[in-house]
Amino acid sequence: MGPDDEDNRWPPWLKPLLRESFFVQCKHHIDSHKSECNMYCLDCMNGALCSLCLNFHKDHRAIQIRRSSYHDVIRVSEIQKVLDISGVQTYIINSARVVFLNERPQPRPGKGVTNTCEVCERSLLDSFRFCSLGCKIVGTSRSYQKKRVAMAASDSEDSYSSSSNHRRSKSNNSNNNSNKIQSFSPSTPPPTSVNYRTAKRRKGIPHRAPMGGLVLEY
Template identity: 35%
Template sequence: MFEEPQEETGEQKRKPEWLDPFLSRVFFNPCPKHPILRNELKKYCIDCDMPACQYCVSIGIHRQHSVLKIYRHVYKDVVYLHSMEKHMDCSEIQPYKSNKRLVISLNPLPHCGQSSAEKGTCEICKRRLTDADLYKYCSISCKVMAFSRKSDNSKPPFLSVQAQETEEQPPKPRRRSRKGTPRRAPFF
């Protein structure tokens, strides 16, 4: 009996608490606090667990908080892969190209073609994947569903943020300065 609560707290550390409310939010609605033309809720404050507009983030209490910016891709909400990797493990989620940057979808994108149980589909929603050898899920919500369905603790789909921070190495300093004496061949 005493071991089961320890396992639950371990799993809670692997899955961010803000993730389920984040996936259930509706974005791109007008901001109720700042009713300015074309001012939409395009950002999500992780610390406050609420959507925000550009004015809420720049003026309000969200100024020093962790904020994710939400984009539209094929009429679905997506977030940049690079910004999401800071908060959760995004491995095994298929990225998409949008404006020359990699994005991942919050919820499954529309199905293209017939759904099948063949290899090369998302394990949860059976949407086709471009590279089934690298990816198992088409969106963040599919990976969350897989996490909630898993029964054992082997190879969890989420990693704690603290483990990722310790693995990162600081940037290396430049070998030589940008400016200084030109290094050219002498004129003879």
């Protein structure tokens, strides 16, 4: 599967939609109080639209973008008519089930989390693979799958190398310790000639002076 084949997996409007900036003022209807751009035409793909712009897109497929915590979402009831969203986690916001358009990375997963987004590692329920439509596009691409396989192989090699180095280091330390233990008990050197004479020499019997006990009287 080449790059062109991967692009054909998705409708032509999807990637432009994910790159678009919404909730900005419409440059064509600045004076209107309904000039906020929160619509998108799937047929024209010519950027974000306000409600007044839709008058020029009659009979076109248009969807509405909504906001949740400063992130763009779209209702499942609208998007699932034109796109396969399987594997993407859905959320209930304002009594409507929605999906997020783009990733929302987390600094760290919450405690007890057993499943995360395959792309940005956001915490997910166990039955989902991706946190957004954008992450699904990235995570299911052939190049990304190859990258994941390569990273897994690299991690495996690093783990094996680290284990081998640890064993070699442990073996070397054991040999070094053995040598050190032997050096603590050096063999007794052979006696030198000086030591030998010193060891063999014995102290003679003491003798008194011959006149030591004589008292002279005058």
